[in-house]
Amino acid sequence: MRQAGRYMKAGYQVLCEKYPSFRERSENVDLVVEISLQPWKVFKPDGVILFSDILTPLPGMNIPFDIVKGKGPVIYSPLRTANDVDKVREFCPQEAVPYVGEALSILRAEVKNEAAVLGFVGAPFTLASYVVEGGSSKHFSKIKNLAFSQPKVLHALLQKFTNSMAEYIKYQADNGAQAVQIFDSWATELSPVDFEEFSLPYLKQIVDSVKLTHPDLPLILYASGSGGLIERLPLTGVDVVSLDWTVDMEEGRRRLGSNIAVQGNVDPGVLFGSKEFITQRIHDTVRKAGTSKHILNLGHGIVVGTPEENVAHFFEVAKGIRY
Numbered sequence: 001m002r003q004a005g006r007y008m009k010a011g012y013q014v015l016c017e018k019y020p021s022f023r024e025r026s027e028n029v030d031l032v033v034e035i036s037l038q039p040w041k042v043f044k045p046d047g048v049i050l051f052s053d054i055l056t057p058l059p060g061m062n063i064p065f066d067i068v069k070g071k072g073p074v075i076y077s078p079l080r081t082a083n084d085v086d087k088v089r090e091f092c093p094q095e096a097v098p099y100v101g102e103a104l105s106i107l108r109a110e111v112k113n114e115a116a117v118l119g120f121v122g123a124p125f126t127l128a129s130y131v132v133e134g135g136s137s138k139h140f141s142k143i144k145n146l147a148f149s150q151p152k153v154l155h156a157l158l159q160k161f162t163n164s165m166a167e168y169i170k171y172q173a174d175n176g177a178q179a180v181q182i183f184d185s186w187a188t189e190l191s192p193v194d195f196e197e198f199s200l201p202y203l204k205q206i207v208d209s210v211k212l213t214h215p216d217l218p219l220i221l222y223a224s225g226s227g228g229l230i231e232r233l234p235l236t237g238v239d240v241v242s243l244d245w246t247v248d249m250e251e252g253r254r255r256l257g258s259n260i261a262v263q264g265n266v267d268p269g270v271l272f273g274s275k276e277f278i279t280q281r282i283h284d285t286v287r288k289a290g291t292s293k294h295i296l297n298l299g300h301g302i303v304v305g306t307p308e309e310n311v312a313h314f315f316e317v318a319k320g321i322r323y
C-alpha cells in the first residue's frame with residue numbers, strides 16, 4: 001500500500017516541516033528508515049516499502065532533478081537530442097546511492113521477518129518520460145515527438161535506463177529487498193503497438209537480467225491504467241502484475257492467466273467511504289481474485305487526506321480474511 005507514510009499527519013507531515021527538501025528526506029539514511037517504518041509501526045502491514053522515489057537514481061546518471069512542492073518532479077535540463085543521451089552515465093548504485101543499500105539493510109533488521117521489505121525502481125519508459133518531458137506531463141508530446149521522429153535516440157536512452165535499473169534491482173536485493181516492484185506509471189500513455197516497441201522489450205530485458213543472478217527474487221510490475229495491455233504484461237516475465245482499480249479483478253485474473261500472481265486493486269478512493277463499504281469492497285476484491293496468488297492491496301498509492309482510521313480498518317479486515 002504505497003505512500004502509506006505520506007498522508008500520516010503525526011509522522012510524515014511533521015518531518016516535512018523540519019526537513020522541507022524531498023531530496024534530503026529520501027537521501028538521508030536515518031530519515032529514510034524512520035519514514036519507511038512509520039506505517040509499519042502503526043498498521044503492521046505484510047510489506048514495508050522503502051521510502052525513496054523512482055527518480056532517485058537520476059543524479060547518479062548525470063541528470064540533476066528535484067521534487068518541488070506543488071509542482072512535482074523537475075528535471076532542469078530535459079534530454080531531447082542524441083548528444084544529451086550520450087552524456088547520460090550508466091548507474092552504479094554502490095557509488096551513487098549508498099544510502100539506499102544502508103537503509104534497506106537497517107529496515108530488514110528492524111522488521112525482522114515479520115514483514116517483507118520491498119524495493120522498487122522506475123521502468124525505462126516512465127523514467128524516459130520524466131527526463132524528456134522535464135517533469136510530469138499531460139500529453140507526453142515531447143517524448144512522443146522523440147519516439148515518433150527519432151526513435152533511435154529514444155531507444156539509446158531506454159537501453160541506458162534498462163541496464164541501470166537491472167543493476168539497481170540487484171543492488172536492492174543484495175542489500176535486503178525481498179521483492180522489487182517496477183513502476184511503469186506512464187507506459188499506458190502508449191498505444192499497445194508502441195508499448196511493444198518502447199516498453200515491453202526493455203522490461204523483459206530487465207527481468208531476464210535479474211533472473212540470471214537472482215532467480216528467486218519476486219518481481220512485481222505496476223502499470224496504472226493498464227486495462228488495454230493486460231495480456232501483454234505477463235510477457236515481461238515478472239512474477240506478479242499489480243492492477244489498478246479500473247480493471248475488474250475477476251476479468252483481470254482471467255486475462256492474466258493462472259500462472260502469474262496478481263496484486264491490487266481496491267480503489268484508494270474507497271478509503272473515503274464508510275467502514276461497511278470498505279469491508280464489502282475488500283471481500284469483493286478477494287473473492288474475485290480467487291484463493292491463490294493474490295496480494296491484496298490498493299490499486300494505487302493512498303491519497304493525501306485519507307482518514308487514518310479507515311486505513312486501519314482496511315488492515316483489520318484484510319488480516320481477518322481466511323480462505
Ligand SMILES: Cc1c2[nH]c(c1CCC(=O)O)Cc1[nH]c(c(CCC(=O)O)c1C)Cc1[nH]c(c(CCC(=O)O)c1C)Cc1[nH]c(c(C)c1CCC(=O)O)C2
Binds near residue numbers: 049071072120
Ligand atoms: C510516477 C512516480 C514517481 N514516484 C513514484 C512513481 C511511481 C508510482 C506511481 O505511479 O505513483 C514512486 C514512489 N514515490 C515515492 C515512493 C516511496 C514509497 C511511498 O511512500 O509510497 C514510491 C514507490 C515517494 C514520494 N515521491 C513523491 C512524494 C510526495 C512528495 C513529498 O513527500 O514531498 C513521495 C512521498 C514525489 C513524486 N514523485 C513522483 C511524482 C509524480 C511525485 C508527486 C509530486 C507531488 O505530489 O507534487 C514520481
